[in-house]
Amino acid sequence: MARVLLIDDEPVFYKMVEHALKPQGYELEYARSGLDGLRAAGEFEPEIIIVDVKLPDLDGYDVVQRLRSTPRFRNTPIIFLTSQADLPNKLKGFEVGADDFLAKPFQPEELLARIGILVRKSETLRSALPAGPTREPATVLALHSLRGGVGCTSLAVNLAIACHQLWEKPTLLIDADMTAGQVALMLNTSPARTFDDLTNRHSSEIDDDIIRKITSKHNSGINFIASPSSPVADDSFADDLWVELLNRLQETYDFIIIDTGHNFGNIAIHMLNQATTILQVIAPEMASIRSSINALELYHLLGYPSEKIKPVLNQTLAVAGIKQAQIEKVLKLPVSFSLPYAPNEFIRAINFGQPVILQNPEIASTELLEEMAYDLSGESLKAIPPSSPSVVWKRVTQKLAAKK
Ligand SMILES: Nc1ncnc2c1ncn2[C@@H]1O[C@H](COP(=O)(O)OP(=O)(O)OP(=O)(O)O)[C@@H](O)[C@H]1O
Ligand SMILES: [Mg+2]
Structure with a gap:
């Protein structure tokens, strides 16, 4: 019954x-x-x-x-x-x-x-009716900026760990910066498994075995795919490989965080196409703002809906840079998330391969990254409280309830 x-x-x-x-x-x-x-x-x-x-x-x-x-x-x-x-x-x-x-x-x-x-x-x-999907769709977050050095990799690494700590669900971090990927370094690993194994393969070869060959585990609980061991051009990979790969990965992982690199190459466009949300990372200086305006125009030309794009202002400068209100005015878009300047923590994170969120659970940057991870999680996931909620889930939801 x-x-x-x-x-x-x-x-x-x-x-x-x-x-x-x-x-x-x-x-x-x-x-x-x-x-x-x-x-x-x-x-x-x-x-x-x-x-x-x-x-x-x-x-x-x-x-x-x-x-x-x-x-x-x-x-x-x-x-x-x-x-x-x-x-x-x-x-x-x-x-x-x-x-x-x-x-x-x-x-x-x-x-x-x-x-x-x-x-x-x-x-x-x-x-x-044919059985509809009962699984929640994966949340795919692509960190992107045409200007380097604005914090894309730092944010991708920390957001991936934050999503995993929040929901305790399978999470994958992809380093799609094929020329200068730093994800493995920031996770203090030198993985034997990288995107190298995908070069010159056909999309029909993508199966669980290949995915296992390119995926590494990190002791924080996330999995990651490291960028190739030496710079590789976009055309070393078959074009339709990326659609197949990302579709497969979305069947396995609830969260996929992509460090998309700093271009609009073929691979980046495939990643951006499949993203639930594009986090356009901006530092408060003119060159970064100009490159963000260019990126926003291209997103528009690629037909991405405006709600897919979320600007993230990352204070990477020691001096007070251009103000948020001014940035929003020229972008004609509100900044969705703003992260404070925390040079010691972020540099230490890179030099010792210990992500900020793991090393500094008490600082404002960590709190904001956790809230950001929650905010970017799928509505259907947030709709029903988990049966055994994580420490981070309790912390974030209590804070949000207090704000209300
Ligand atoms: N909120 C922050 N406060 C202070 N420093 C930061 C912050 N975010 C990032 N940084 C620092 O900025 C520098 C660039 O960061 P990161 O490598 O993550 O950026 P990126 O956009 O991936 O750069 P690239 O891909 O061009 O190497 C690093 O030295 C990092 O420690
Ligand atoms: Mg980077």
Whole structure:
């Protein structure tokens, strides 16, 4: 029999629902708040969800909206249980994605009948439709700048570790700077596995074995693909290789962070095409701003939607550079993230191969990098709290809740 989740803060309704459903063989799980309900949905994988509108933290509409934003619960039947089943409330409920309403107080027979109808409908739908994706799509972040020395590699390394620490999900860092990649150095490794193994290969050769041959592990828990051992031209790689490779990697990893290099070569364009978000890194000086304007124009010509591009202002200069407001004015775009000047930490990180985020958990840069990683994570991932949240997840979400 189907698994049913009831999200309601009044125990009396749990008793009523239990009394109606248990004898029929339904498995029932109960949560008393919106957030607990989301957490329970993640663990219990219900086939039917019954939600009260008034809850102590998130209201029922928020809960349904968050559930509907995830592939797992896009089609799960949801019934609103409410004492306010008037027309405006019903319309609002249907708008966020509820399938049915039941006014409190209700007759157990009516609840059973409605659940029965929804179960049958969803079974018919499931057998008629091809199975949709139940896995969340991977978050692909490409760090890019046409000017070198603005912090692309430092940010890529730290963001990858931040994403991994936050969600504890498979994370891959790709060094796509094929001429002067520094990711391996910043991770204090000299890997035997690099992109070298992909040169002169055909896209049909991309399989798990090849991917294993080019991927290294770092003791922070992330995996990475290092740039070639010596500079390699873009045309040493087959063009269609990159689409195949990135598609495969997105099946394995929840997060892929790419240090894209400082050009618009063939490889960079493939990486940028597949990115969920392009982080355009800018230092507060004229040459960097000018190259960012050029990059933004090219993104536009490549047809990238504006919400895919997020400028990151990185204070790499000891002197006060051009102000953020002025930069935003010339870019005609708000800066999405701004990182402070922290020369000692970033230089030490490079010289000893110890990323800032691992060495300096208490400094402002680390805090901001963690918040940035959370902000850039997929909405469907953020919608449902993890069943055993990481230390970083707790820290970031507590801070965000306090800000609200
Ligand atoms: N927020 C910061 N504060 C102070 N120094 C920084 C900061 N971010 C990066 N740096 C320093 O700036 C320099 C360039 O950083 P990084 O190598 O990450 O940039 P890049 O854009 O990848 O450069 P390239 O690819 O051209 O070598 C490094 O010395 C790094 O320590
Ligand atoms: Mg670099």
